[in-house]
Amino acid sequence: MNMKEYIDEAEAALLHTYNRYQIVWDHGDGMYLYDIEGKKYLDFVSGIAVFALGYNHKAFNDALKEQIDKIIHTSNYYYNIPAIEAAKKLKKISGMDRVFFTNSGAEAIEGALKAARKYAFLRDGHTDHEIIAMHHSFHGRTMGALAVTGNPHYREAFEPLIGNIKFADFNDYESVKAQVTDKTCAILFETVQGEGGIYPATESFMKQIRVLCDERDIVMILDEIQCGMGRTGAMYAWQRYGVKPDIMTSAKAVGGGVPVGVFMMTQHIADHSLTSGDHGTTYGGNPLACAAISKVIDLYEEQDILSNVKKMGVYLYEKLEELTKKYDMIKAHRGVGLMQGLECTQPVNELINHAVAHGLLLINAGTQIIRLIPPLIVSKEDIDHMVEILDKCFAQL
Ligand SMILES: *Cc1c(COP(=O)(O)O)cnc(C)c1O
Secondary structure: OOHHHHHHHHHHHOOOOOOOOOOOEEEEEEOEEEEOOOOEEEEOOHHHHOOOOOEOOHHHHHHHHHHHHHOOOOOOOOOOHHHHHHHHHHHHHHOOOEEEEEOOHHHHHHHHHHHHHHHHHHHHOOOOOEEEEEEOOOOOOOHHHHHOOEOHHHHHHHOOOOOOEEEEOOOOHHHHHOOOOOOEEEEEEEOEEOOOOOEEOOHHHHHHHHHHHHHHOOEEEEEOOOOOOOOOOOOOHHHHOOOOOOEEEEOHHHHOOOOOEEEEEOHHHHHOOOOOOOOOOOOOOOHHHHHHHHHHHHHHHHOOHHHHHHHHHHHHHHHHHHHHHHOOOEEEEEEEOOEEEEEEOOOOHHHHHHHHHOOEEOEEOOOOEEEEOOOOOOOHHHHHHHHHHHHHHHHHO
């Protein structure tokens, strides 16, 4: 079958929840993806901030194959070595004390919200606690994660979602403070807003929220699903601020392409929240998923991924600044490490289509922002190549 025939079959069988690019993938290698007709694409999307180590990484693939031949699944009624190893390594890279494995980012958010509510419930016996989330945030598509996602368009048709959620303005401490009541149990935000347009938290916002949470015994939850796992040059973006959350979520890059998520918490929250019977999952923490996490963390260290992100993040920043000066269509450039965005004066879908035609994969964040989230192994040559194509695409418009 040719590409068109596959796409027709897909459209006849799949639920139409995505406007997909007209590409059927065959395989990947390093920074490149290849479609079934052999066309090669430089990838600055990474499967949405997932494929940090690049495609077809031999050591990673071998670790998965080895685990598949041992055991894939056992359930959480027993222990398995990959889960023990992965949990220890996650504690080490995050500085958190307790780990719960999930299958996705949204599910990690669900767990974090449940832990915060249980914490408040154990404190006063009430069930009317409020959670403050941010406008323009994104936390996932389940009913709970959607309830804290600050995009009314995503939520509207699915109301009522979980109740007692309030929204404040990201990076505006006073707007958060104005929403705090005696019933506030948690404040939740992304350390760097991803889908909402690549907005890093300011240092003062992070610090003020931390103080507020300490003063009022409010659980501070940071969503590091997109910005975590090295993307900003620190293992977790919050580590750049000297501020530690009480609960945090991680997913996307943490499984290197295997669907996993995780929520983690301090000992204090663990001692006063979820306990036996409060939460569970069939697949979460299964040996295959955890072998992936464990190997990903090892490879970050072996390949010194963080220093590459720091170096390439600066280089990408410089290159994108040049483009920003060159084209009036680019209104703003922001971001940190290998999570950067170009805000344009018009919708960027046409520009992205041009890029795809030239063999460069890009993704938007909102309608007017181009989001650059390449694999964390990206090199100067890859960035030069990307900028060359992007330059051509801007010139074409
Ligand atoms: C992608 C994302 C999620 C949701 O993760 P899924 O694995 O798609 O459920 C939650 N929060 C942030 C910040 C994300 O980028």
